[in-house]
Amino acid sequence: MVAQLETPSINSTLSLSYSLDGLVQVFTSSHRNFFTSVISQSLRIAGQGTPVLIVQFLKGGIRQGHDKPIQMGQNLDWIRCDLPRCIDTPHLDETESQALQSLWKYTQQVVSEGKYSLVVLDELSLAMNFGLIPEAEVLEFLTKRPPHVDIILTGPEMPKSLLDVADQITEIRRSHQP
Numbered sequence: 001m002v003a004q005l006e007t008p009s010i011n012s013t014l015s016l017s018y019s020l021d022g023l024v025q026v027f028t029s030s031h032r033n034f035f036t037s038v039i040s041q042s043l044r045i046a047g048q049g050t051p052v053l054i055v056q057f058l059k060g061g062i063r064q065g066h067d068k069p070i071q072m073g074q075n076l077d078w079i080r081c082d083l084p085r086c087i088d089t090p091h092l093d094e095t096e097s098q099a100l101q102s103l104w105k106y107t108q109q110v111v112s113e114g115k116y117s118l119v120v121l122d123e124l125s126l127a128m129n130f131g132l133i134p135e136a137e138v139l140e141f142l143t144k145r146p147p148h149v150d151i152i153l154t155g156p157e158m159p160k161s162l163l164d165v166a167d168q169i170t171e172i173r174r175s176h177q178p
Contacts, residue, residue: 022117022149024142024165028125028158037170038120038152045118046076053116054078055107057100057127058087077116079103090130097132104115104133111178114146125155135159 027038039054046052052075059080071077081087082099092100110117127133142151142165153162163169 004119015174019042021147022145022151023167024162025150025152025168025170026158026163026166027170027172030156030157031120035122035154037123037172038068038154041152042076042118042120043072046073049075050118051116052076052118052120053107054120054122055103055131056080057103058123059083079106087127087130087132090132091131100127100132104137108141111141111145111149111151114149117148118150118152121154123155124153125158128159129155129157135161138162139165142153 042052042054054076056079081098081103087096087100107119107121110116123140124133128135128138139161142162145151153166158169
């Protein structure tokens with residue numbers, strides 16, 4: 001016999017009968033090959049009934065934006081920036097810059113509302129290193145997030161200030177075996 005579990009709606013806020021502090025996790029690698037680990041963790045957690053949001057700031061090409069999230073199951077929303085291309089340079093035109101800022105503002109809003117228990121901010125360090133998202137805003141965002149929200153930050157060359165506030169740092173390195 002299979003029991004049906006009641007899971008929270010993605011549009012409701014999470015309420016627990018006990019206090020649980022969220023963690024800040026960092027996944028970093030100079031080779032940008034860590035997303036598989038992050039996505040598997042996200043899928044596992046969403047499959048257990050926990051609301052998850054994945055935000056890809058620099059991936060584009062599919063004209064998605066925050067108003068058209070991809071819903072993978074009932075507990076995982078995946079958003080890419082509304083860009084005509086993937087960003088690999090700090091030089092954006094006005095439309096691209098507005099799309100990125102819109103996604104960043106939206107992300108801050110939904111996190112502050114407590115809609116998700118896990119939020120993945122993919123390639124955030126690249127957006128910061130390109131000067132597209134200010135480091136001070138990210139630090140303030142992490143400080144002001146609801147206490148139950150886990151945040152995963154990804155990207156190469158993670159700024160020291162983010163490493164200093166992280167509860168867990170995973171650095172993935174290549175190793176070559178003869």
